[in-house]
Amino acid sequence: MVLKTTIQGFLTAVKGLLLTVRHLFAARKSRETIDIRDEKYFEKQEGVTTVQYPKEKMPIPEVGRYQLHVEIDDCIVCDLCAKACPVDCIAIESIKSPEAIGKTSDGSVKRLYAAQFDIDMAKCMYCGLCTVVCPTECITMTNQYDKSTSKLTDLIYGFTEMTTEEVAQRKEEWTRFQAEKEAAKKK
Ligand code: SF4
Ligand code: SF4
Incomplete structure (x- = not known):
């Protein structure tokens, strides 16, 4: 029982660590400015998530409500x-x-x-x-x-x-x- 719990704990820690490492590497590249109409919009959400506004601007939807x-x-x-x-x-x-x-x-x-x-x-x-x-x-x-x-x-x-x-x-x-x-x- 103790051994099973220890193994489970170890596997969970490895999983968490792998996730952190994956994001660490992804964060080395800046995020693409993707148009929300892009079919793969959600799949392409990788990299640094902040946008360097105002130098960089996200495309906005045509039906957006602004000024x-x-x-x-x-x-x-x-x-x-x-x-x-x-x-x-x-x-x-x-x-x-x-x-x-x-x-x-x-x-x-x-x-x-x-x-x-x-x-x-x-x-x-x-x-x-x-x-x-x-x-x-x-x-x-x-x-x-x-x-x-x-x-x-x-x-x-x-x-x-x-x-x-x-x-x-x-x-x-x-x-x-x-x-x-x-x-x-x-x-
Ligand atoms: S001006 Fe009034 S009605 Fe028009 S969008 Fe703004 S809150 Fe809505
Ligand atoms: S006042 Fe002018 S802008 Fe407002 S609803 Fe009438 S026509 Fe349109």
């Missing part, structure tokens, strides 16, 4: 993305226009100006819901992930192209239009 982008010319400022966001990290302010202001690339009519369109990527949890509900598909996840910064406010991305003066002018136009409409009703 958001808004093609503002195609946005109809419907606010659906902001409403769908579970963490309220999209801030939109719209200004109505008395008439249509143009069309998006898919032919949707634009009637609102985007006075503000900010996304706080520090709060974003990359769920992708905003991209799913967008009727014009103008808010998308890009493959950009290297956005580290030491200032948290740098992670608030603004997408509106309107200046403060333009915003004030459009607001004034809408107020005037409304006043004229009211006055016409009273006549």
Whole structure:
């Protein structure tokens, strides 16, 4: 009984040692940067497991969810993305226009100006819901992930192209239009 246990203990120690030696030799070469779509991805996980980032970067999947982008010319400022966001990290302010202001690339009519369109990527949890509900598909996840910064406010991305003066002018136009409409009703 004692002999059997001793032999078993010895074999276990040898097994563990062999595993350590195997990894020791494998660690002499750096790990290949393998694309996750490679059929042998899991079989090729050999070598030093750390990646020398930023000199070395792992390939990322096409459907990965990273930095958001808004093609503002195609946005109809419907606010659906902001409403769908579970963490309220999209801030939109719209200004109505008395008439249509143009069309998006898919032919949707634009009637609102985007006075503000900010996304706080520090709060974003990359769920992708905003991209799913967008009727014009103008808010998308890009493959950009290297956005580290030491200032948290740098992670608030603004997408509106309107200046403060333009915003004030459009607001004034809408107020005037409304006043004229009211006055016409009273006549
Ligand atoms: S990906 Fe999710 S959390 Fe991020 S802005 Fe879109 S809806 Fe909000
Ligand atoms: S859902 Fe799309 S069109 Fe609507 S405000 Fe958001 S980005 Fe613009």
